[in-house]
Amino acid sequence: MTGRALAVLEAFTPERPLLSLSDLSRSAGLPLTTTHRLVAELAAWGALERDDRGRYRIGLRLWEVASLAPRGVSLREAALPFMEDLYEVTHENVQLAIRDGHEVVFLERIAGRRAVGVLTRVGGRFPLHATGVGLALLAHAPADDQEELLARPLERFTEKTLVQPDRLRRALADVRRTGVAVSDGQVTLDALSVAAPVFDGAGEVVAALSIVVNSATANPATLAPVVRAAALGVSRSLKRRNARHGTDTR
Numbered sequence: 729m730t731g732r733a734l735a736v737l738e739a740f741t742p743e744r745p746l747l748s749l750s751d752l753s754r755s756a757g758l759p760l761t762t763t764h765r766l767v768a769e770l771a772a773w774g775a776l777e778r779d780d781r782g783r784y785r786i787g788l789r790l791w792e793v794a795s796l797a798p799r800g801v802s803l804r805e806a807a808l809p810f811m812e813d814l815y816e817v818t819h820e821n822v823q824l825a826i827r828d829g830h831e832v833v834f835l836e837r838i839a840g841r842r843a844v845g846v847l848t849r850v851g852g853r854f855p856l857h858a859t860g861v862g863l864a865l866l867a868h869a870p871a872d873d874q875e876e877l878l879a880r881p882l883e884r885f886t887e888k889t890l891v892q893p894d895r896l897r898r899a900l901a902d903v904r905r906t907g908v909a910v911s912d913g914q915v916t917l918d919a920l921s922v923a924a925p926v927f928d929g930a931g932e933v934v935a936a937l938s939i940v941v942n943s944a945t946a947n948p949a950t951l952a953p954v955v956r957a958a959a960l961g962v963s964r965s966l967k968r969r970n971a972r973h974g975t976d977t978r
Contacts, residue, residue, distance in 0.1 A: 732758060733766050737775065737786070742849060746783040803935050804836050806965040807926070810958040811838055814939060817954060821846050821940040824926075825861040827869065828853070830877050832862045835935070844919045844942040857882050857896060858889050860911040860921030861936035867903035868925055868933035874900065888913040908952045909936075913943050922951040924959035929967040937962060 739747055739755035747755070753763040767784060770776040774789025803824065811822045815838045823846075825832040831853045839846070848854060856862035856877060866874060874897075882891040890896045903909040911921040923938035937959045939951055 729766075732756065732762065733770060736763065736766050736770065737790075740786055742852065746779065746785050748783050752784065802966070802969060803926075803962075806969060807836065807935070807937065807962045810961040810965070811836065811937070813961075814937075814954060814958045815840065818939060818941070818951075819843065823848060823861060823921075823938045823940065824935060825859075825865070825938070826935045827856065827862075827865040830856055830880070832856055832859060832865060832936075834861075844940060845916075846919060846940050847915060854915075855883055857891070858885055858911065858914045860909050860923030860938040860940070863899060863903055863909035863911060864923040864925045864936035864938070865933065867900040867909065885915050886913055886917050888917065890914060906952070907956055908948075909938075910948045910952075912948075918943055920946040920948065922946075922948050922955050924952075924956045926959050926966070927963040934966070935962070 735756040735758065736752050739752050744751075749760065749763060749767060752758075752767060753760045756763060758766070767776060771778060771784070771787070774787045776784045776790075777787040778784055803826065807824045811824060815822045819840045820843045821840055822838045823834055824836040825834045827833075832855075834848050834850055834852050834854070837846075837848060837850055848859075854862065856866045866877065878893040878896060882896075883889070884891050890899055899909075907924060909921075909923045911923070913920065915921075919940055920943035921938050921940045923936050925933040926935040926937055928934045937955065939955055941951065
């Protein structure tokens with residue numbers, strides 16, 4: 729039953745936030761009667777909500793439970809002051825992400841009103857190899873994880889997306905050498921991202937912080953120091969928090 733309930737919840741996507749009972753039945757691959765029973769139980773608990781047209785959406789109770797995940801909460805709390813400072817200096821998009829397998833998960837984002845458009849959203853996922861935060865995280869991932877990703881077919885978003893293993897290895901080596909990752913036009917041609925890793929008290933990379941700007945006017949050399957400084961501030965904040973509470977952000 730747990731697997732079936734999760735299949736119902738997985739039917740919702742950013743493109744399909746409202747679904748009918750029939751939609752949920754088809755997406756989850758379940759009989760309509762089973763779906764009806766599961767949806768009723770999920771709605772009674774608060775994981776789903778029903779609108780006045782009989783369609784369902786993710787409920788607030790599910791968000792409340794998800795917000796307790798320690799990997800996200802402590803990182804967001806430590807990072808937000810530095811993200812806000814970075815936004816005030818630049819008025820550009822500022823993002824915080826962690827690695828989950830071969831993808832990044834975005835924990836927080838501050839969007840500039842006049843900044844370049846981005847495809848990311850809080851709670852959304854994106855492939856590691858194309859984004860600034862993804863490259864910063866992948867560069868510090870275990871070697872086995874890197875090679876496993878490089879052996880897979882990599883999705884190309886633009887003609888600038890790094891999909892060749894040798895070029896990607898060189899890019900990751902540059903990230904480790906310089907302390908910053910630059911993704912120029914790899915997701916959309918008009919966007920450039922500069923990212924830096926965030927370390928915990930044990931010196932392990934647990935997240936990455938980035939700024940996303942218009943590639944036509946951006947100068948990565950001037951952005952790199954402020955992004956590194958913000959990421960270093962988050963790292964120091966995490967170290968102090970961990971020392972006080974004995975918490976683990978990994």
